[in-house]
Amino acid sequence: MISFSLSNRLIFVFSLLGLSVASFLFYKYGLNESVFCPIGKGCDIVRTSSYSHILGIPIPFLGVVYYLTMALLSVVHSHQLPHKLVRKLQLLASTFAVGFGVYLTFLEVFVIRAYCFWCLMSFIISVVIFLAIVVSRYEIRN
Amino acid sequence: MKYETKILGAILIITVVILFGGIFLLSRNQENNIFQIDYSRGQKIGSDSAKVRMVEFSDFECLACSAVEPYIVKLRAADPSKIQLIYRHFPLSQHAHSSQAAALAEAAGEQGKFWEMHDKLLETQAKWSSMNDATAFFMDLVKELGLDEDKIKQTMAGNVIKAKIDSDVAEGNSLGISQTPTFFVNGRKLDLQKFEDLDTLVEQELKK
Numbered sequence: 001m002i003s004f005s006l007s008n009r010l011i012f013v014f015s016l017l018g019l020s021v022a023s024f025l026f027y028k029y030g031l032n033e034s035v036f037c038p039i040g041k042g043c044d045i046v047r048t049s050s051y052s053h054i055l056g057i058p059i060p061f062l063g064v065v066y067y068l069t070m071a072l073l074s075v076v077h078s079h080q081l082p083h084k085l086v087r088k089l090q091l092l093a094s095t096f097a098v099g100f101g102v103y104l105t106f107l108e109v110f111v112i113r114a115y116c117f118w119c120l121m122s123f124i125i126s127v128v129i130f131l132a133i134v135v136s137r138y139e140i141r142n
Numbered sequence: 143m144k145y146e147t148k149i150l151g152a153i154l155i156i157t158v159v160i161l162f163g164g165i166f167l168l169s170r171n172q173e174n175n176i177f178q179i180d181y182s183r184g185q186k187i188g189s190d191s192a193k194v195r196m197v198e199f200s201d202f203e204c205l206a207c208s209a210v211e212p213y214i215v216k217l218r219a220a221d222p223s224k225i226q227l228i229y230r231h232f233p234l235s236q237h238a239h240s241s242q243a244a245a246l247a248e249a250a251g252e253q254g255k256f257w258e259m260h261d262k263l264l265e266t267q268a269k270w271s272s273m274n275d276a277t278a279f280f281m282d283l284v285k286e287l288g289l290d291e292d293k294i295k296q297t298m299a300g301n302v303i304k305a306k307i308d309s310d311v312a313e314g315n316s317l318g319i320s321q322t323p324t325f326f327v328n329g330r331k332l333d334l335q336k337f338e339d340l341d342t343l344v345e346q347e348l349k350k
Contacts (some may be wrong), residue, residue: 016154044206045205048205071154075147077143
């Protein structure tokens with residue numbers, strides 16, 4: 001179990017990491033150019049698939065909004081630790097993000113049948129953020 | 143306000159400024175810069191005196207390159223005295239067969255069938271890109287196009303084609319290309335939001 005302070009710092013650092021990954025992908029999606037894939041070659045397949053946008057919105061843009069919100073919440077949270085409402089918002093947003101990440105990874109594995117390195121990185125980051133929140137919540141209960 | 147809140151807030155603001163400022167500047171530079179391109183190189187369709195000269199840096203194994211092809215085909219059918227299309231190689235290192243495919247297309251070009259091989263390679267991309275060794279499949283394409291197989295093998299093994307592809311890559315690198323397809327219209331690097339915009343941008347350039 002980790003302290004609220006450490007949990008909040010972890011959320012902040014990983015949100016900035018996620019923000020960098022999502023911004024990079026958002027920029028590349030906007031240019032409609034091939035995305036550099038450090039491992040494998042699935043980035044382009046995923047980018048050009050019909051699942052790369054939801055209601056016309058590129059998926060990486062949702063990532064930018066999510067990570068920016070999480071980073072902002074952790075800045076606000078650092079002012080008063082622990083703050084019930086902020087914790088609830090963080091837990092709610094990260095649960096939704098991980099759920100959405102599971103859905104997108106499912107699409108990559110079973111529907112698109114290609115793996116996008118950056119998307120998987122973002123998924124792992126969102127899982128780390130979720131764990132950082134959940135683990136610190138246990139501390140309050142025990 | 144707590145000291146930590148100030149520090150985290152400052153880090154967040156700096157990160158956001160760097161990320162979004164960088165994206166803004168990169169996008170703006172791409173719009174305004176006129177790049178000096180060597181028009182003597184590459185495989186061409188259309189006149190050297192055409193009003194619009196479009197250069198495509200491409201990779202036969204890149205999925206986006208095959209996705210953009212229907213829009214290129216439209217431009218290929220346009221008036222060759224007004225629009226010139228130039229194909230330049232930019233095989234990406236993460237693609238296992240793209241250099242071999244580029245060499246094959248150039249070797250076919252030596253027998254006057256570059257564009258026929260170009261089309262075949264993009265049409266069949268999904269098949270050969272997943273193979274461990276695509277040589278036999280490529281030779282089937284050679285036969286299909288009625289090319290001299292021995293000559294193709296000889297040309298592909300030679301240094302002339304390798305040097306040609308390497309010089310395309312070198313120029314691409316000097317132009318700051320890192321992905322494919324990258325298009326230049328009259329020296330201006332295109333910032334395409336969607337491939338459909340390609341035809342519109344070329345039409346706009348024609349009207350200038």
